[in-house]
Amino acid sequence: MADTHQEWLRKMEEQSRAKQASFMDGIAKKLGRPRLAKAPEHPFRGAPDFWNAFEWTPEERIERFSDNWRSVGGHVARLSDMNAVRDFIAGKAKEMGARYVVRQNEAELAELGLEEALPEAAVSVWNTDPDTYWKARSAEADFGVVMADYAAAYTGSVAVLSSKDKGRSVSLLPTVLMIVIPVDRLRTRLGEVLVEFDRAGRENLPAGIHFISGPSRSSDIENDLTIGVHGPGVVYALLVG
Secondary structure, eight states: OHHHHHHHHHHHHHHHHHHHHHHHHHHHHHHTSOOOSSOOOOOOOSSOHHHHTOOOOHHHHHHHHHHHHHHTTOEEEEESSHHHHHHHHHHHHHHHTOOEEEEOOOHHHHTTOHHHHOTTSEEEETTSOTTSOHHHHHHHOSEEEEEOSEEETTTTEEEEEOBTTBOTHHHHSSSEEEEEEEGGGEESSHHHHHHHHHHHOGGGOOSOEEEEOSSOEEEOTTOOEEESSSSOSEEEEEEEO
């Protein structure tokens, strides 16, 4: 019985490989070139030297990031300092009638004093109360406020890393997301951000590294675009400094 089974498997594999070869031969014929029998050599690894040397000035980075962010439906505000950040968030919260706000447990965000700036709203700080179910608190929040760890101008992306004080739910579940981006964390290329994770080493990486490029955008098989299904539908990038 075992021999019969092994023989059947061998024949099935031969048939599968024959179909695969016929399929690939057909593609090569249509392309008008011989079929490759082995993988081509790739003598170069990583980004080419000219791309590694590519760099924008600080103002160019801010301009290009802002253009890319707005092109996918995000909002950008250029602010002078953290006091201006506090006033901007407070103004938008009042304008939109926000009643619940959740923020990361970060020193820079604590200095904003959102609790005092928003007396009419309940401001929660991630993971400060062991009796609170923080995912639910984030899901009911009108505003989520996070600090960007890195940003890349060329792709218009922001990297937000998770930790016990920086739950991923703060950026994924609220209706409106406010991302505070100090301009000294804004790089030209995404590769400049990724290399920082290599330097940190695998054992030091957080559980979550999230790249955000504007509001949540989803489309079905008919390419019917919907905003805000799998994340915040309104996202502000607050460039500070």
